[in-house]
Amino acid sequence: MSFVTDQVRRIDGQLDRLQLSQLTTTDEPRDGETVQTKDFHNVRRVEELQALVKTLSTTSYPKNPLLSTKRIQEILRDAKISKLCPICQDLSEESEAASPDYITREAPIAPSEVAYEHELEWLIISKATTQAYGQVVNTLLDQTIPITEDILYWDDIIGSYRYAGLYSIQTSPLRLMAWGKDIFHDVRRRREAFVEDLTQVSISDRWKRFWGILKQTVRDRSVLDIQRRVVGPLALVRNEARRKQDQLRRTKLLNANALGMLLGEGLSNHVLHEDGFSASHAHQWKSTVATSISLMDVALTSITNPSCSVADFDEHISAATSRDALFKLSPHRAAALSPADAAQRLETLLTRHIPHYKSTLAASVIAHGRPSPLIRYWLPFTALLLSSGTLLRLLLNRKAQILAGIRDLGATVLDFWANWVVEPTRKVIGTIRHDEGSEVSIMSKRSLEGDRASLERMVVDFARDVPPESGTLTDAELADVQLKVKEGDLTPVLRVYERDLQSPLRGAVTGNLVRALLIQIQKTKVDVEVAMGGIDALLKSQELVFGFVGLTPGVLVLMFTGRWLNSTFGTRKGRALGQQQGELVRELRNIDRILAAADVTEYGELLYKDHGLLLCEVHVLRQSAQKVLPRNIFRDFLEEIEDLVDVRSGRERQLGVVGRMRWAYARWL
Template identity: 35%
Template sequence: MSLIGDHVRRLDAYVDRLQLRGLAEAGVETSQQREAAAAGARDATTTTTTTTTTTTQDVRRAARRTGRAQEELGSVHPPLLAAARALSGGHTLKPARVLDHLRRVHRLQQAIQTAETRYTEYEDKDAEEGDYDVPAREYTTSLLWLVASKATVQTFAAVMSSMVDETVPLSDGIWYWDEVLGSAFYSGLYTLQTAPARWASYLISIYRNIRQMGSNDNGNNARHARRGSSAEDLSVGSGLHDGTTLMARWRAFYRLVHHSVRARPVSSSQARELVLSPFQLARCRARASRSGLRRLREMTACAVGLLMEEGLLFDVADEDEAITPPAIITPDAGPGASAAPDPAPSSSKKHDSPDEWRDLVSRTTVLMQTVLQHVNNLDTDLTGFEDNVFSTVGSGIRAMEESLVTIDETAGTGRSPSPTDQAYLVIQLLIDVLEHHLPHQQEQSRLLACNYARPSRLVRYWPAALALLLSSSTVLNILTSRQAELLTWLRELGSTVSDFWTNWIIEPLTRLVGTIRHDEKSEVALMSKNSLDADFSSLERMVVDFVRTRPSQDLGLSGHPDALDLIRQGVRQGDLTPVLRAYERDLQRPFIGAIRGDLVTALLIQIQKTKVDVEVAISGINSILKSQELVFAFIGLTPSILVSYATVQWAAGLLGSRRGLRQGQRRSEIVRSLRTVNRILMSSLPSQTGVLSYKDHGLLICEAETLRRRAERVLPGAIYHEFHEDLNDLLNVRAGIAHQMKVVDQIRWTYSKWIYS
């Protein structure tokens, strides 16, 4: 709910507490007096028979008269109750719905006045007969004022909401003109954008002068002839209509245009256009537009603050207080109906008197009408606007009182003005406000905002559109001549994207899944699975055969029974001592060893040993790779993921659909609104009572509403509710500017997590 809606809800609750108590008192009082009349009738039956019969007949006759009057008044109670319920609810209604309910109630005026007139006549007769009864029309009057009060609250909300909605967009226009005036480039661009409009205006003025001179041609020729003008001046307009040649007509047209331009009166604004350059002239117009928007914004804000501080000055109780409306007791309630307790708290004692709060409602209605009439008058300053409003409200209240007295004198009753007539006068004023004044003010405000607003899209973008139009042929030629190359580029781009997706995203993901599932096809290996075992077995056989085929040579194992097993174990551990001994012996006689072949065999065995050692090292590396197989799978997938993520982020940023960017923009808007609120409070000039002026109060309300709308899209639900409460504390001008500054600081550090993060 908006801040204006909160204020309306509190006002509506106060009206309920105040009005429903009056309805209960009226209903209870009428029921009690009917009981007293019935008791008096029963007491009268204890007297003599003749007296009893006469009294009973008089009482019955008076009761029938009063009953008929009550039935006539009671017929208007259901529509009034329906209108009161429709205008309640604690939420703002559209002006059209409020106007519809007011028109329905206004159509009941004739029926209510007729019933009250008859009821008054019956009262006079009953008073002459000594059987006076309190009129039930008090209940009707209370219902009527209930409708008028609630309609005033709804109209107040409609006027306030309309002005706030009109003021908020004006800041964007002011920022636009600040940007134009703050940069020479933007000022030059604005000069270029508005050049066709300036030339069109200048040519239209020349055309109008030519038309005017052509229409007055005969009279001008006669006057010039009497004054002895030259033949050239006399032939300025006549040459266009005679039967001369086409060239002569063009010469005459040129002389006519030249004469109209030379003879055209020059005003102060036109003289400025002739003196200043187009660049300076554009900046002057931008300054004038910015000044107009500022005046309109300040005037509307002043009206908002004035209505908030001077309209419906109820002593509104806190919204958290319990509201227990009393039961509405109708005049037809039985004698057993009991009175409801007084629901009004002690804070509402200020306007307990019906005359006080009815006068307050009437004054607020006149105030709204007056503000709507004067708010768009930008020729006056703020002080003049306030003086005009208060003087007009005073004269309007006096005129209302005089009209009520006139109505009463026409009736010829000689009594004080009727509350019913006053209520209907308020309803009529509300109808005028909703039907005429508010739409007229909205239309005027829209026209003023359009006059001072930024140029239209056509004016702002015609240079770019013209440049695109002029370069379209060149662009089409380039596209046509390089059509084959462009198609090839597109195909290559599509193929590259497809191959990248398949080879660098799909396949690495498939291998990663296979690694997680221990798929044999996806294992990392530097050598075949059984290669090391085969080489070890071959080395064992080679060493064993070498030792076995040379029993005559002492290789160190001849006396051991398990010599071959020991040799095999040594080979498994990398021990080739028998082969190395034979190799050392052959090196002493290499020629003989080479002839016998022992030296070559020893060398081949050592080569096989080197191969086995290399495979053992590779096997260790292979084990390390297998232990980190998942890590390598992720590493292989990371580049493609990074490239894909960067591409998606770039595309999202290019299209402007990235949520983080939007959230950042919204947070920056909230920070800017907080700065504006702080600036309003710091630069404000407090009144004599130490509170904000009407203009500053209105600006604060408008900026707080803007801040609320922006925070609603950023803050979570529960946090936003607390933020809404802080905004209500911020708008409490009675607490003083110092307290409001503290509330601004509290908002900054309390919600910094969502605003500045």
């Protein structure tokens, strides 16, 4: 949705309010009689007109209120507006016999049925004009905005030798065809200059003469080409690019002039700033509608006129409208205008001028815009076509290998998904839910308890079998030894171990040296398991962290792969947010540049040309902002847009609006 649809809705709403205000006054009793549809003799005609009015209303199309030109034509034909209008004839006769100040008086009241049908016909014309106004403005925007891309394309050609050389290669077939066509025409012209009685000349002489003319023509063309090479081939290419760019700029400025004029003098201007749709005069709005039809007609005709330049566009419009009887009608003369005349003029605009404008501008863009994709990429296409047989044979010969590679790639992707995404995710979920099967552990749960109990039994048995010199240990002393073993004290074993070490061989054969050594080995094993248990407890306390660490590689690979696919195969609508924000900044820069360099009138307002250029940039800015800004922020942004396109506020205030938009929406820029 653009500001064009907003303008059309606003104008259509103003027409509806005007009709409601008039119905409020005309429905009051007059001489004991009221105007009601049920009292009409031709009820079917009135109902048909009312249905067509609803069809043309923007409230019937919430999403896209702009009707196509073909649909508007169908509605006008369905209205069957007759050229015989009794009210118009009466007003025309009375205006001829009226005094000069008659224009300030209201028109006489006609019979209720005829007057109401007449007003419905004019309402259909008004709503159809509103739809046509939206179509014309929208067409101007759609035709003007893409020209900027072609102008930038020629900027690259002019400013870079590399791009100029590439363009020269791309367009070489066209130049070769033009050279061959020139040779053909020169040969035909020279052959016709030496026409003689062919019956007296043999066939061989004819061929000799033909080849002589051809060689001479090619030689002359070669001399001309050598003379042209004084400036160099790239200079010729850049000169051609500069010439086409100038033509595109002329077309863009003409469209911008027409767009600014339609917004500054058309229906939008009357609705926003003037009293064109006011109910203070019964026929003021008819005059505004007739003026707008004439203005759209003259604007499209002037753009397609080759003799109309940018400098004298305003003078050309003024001269054309001064000769147009439909332009700037007084309210009374507009009332005397037959609805059929306005409908015929509007239908001419829809059937002839709009299609002619589109076809003319499309032909101009084709002639002066960037070359078609077929011309720009003929060399790769030709290389691909010539090597297609080799590529096909290569694919057929290695079909099995290619299929195996595709299967391996699919299996690798599936294994990666299962092993590095699904399984780590399952472990993380199990850790969160305290699933015992997902706990991180480096040793079994019962290993330490079993080894410690075994050590206690070994030390107690050793103390019982090898009592100290004081005598056999009692049960209480053995219980105390077992308690000390739990704390890591192996004194009974170490005492015997130290004594047997004094005579190692005898202690190993007859003593308990080996047994004490094995008990110490068991003690070392228990100490190692205690240390490992501490590490195990630390891992269990951080097992959620380790789960996410295991999931991170798969997530990173998926994220980078998704970004690459989006940037490689994504459409313009799916561009990254950063690129969309860059578009917003670029459009604001263009708007600021247009306002800073614009020429203003004595009232500080923009000229039509600069106003049209501003509207084009604002149109693109609004579309870009709709993708970036949240919905509630975008509603506030639309208010800034309304202030920005209001030329009546003056250039200084418009520059202030641009500055406010920069800091107010800096978060999204």
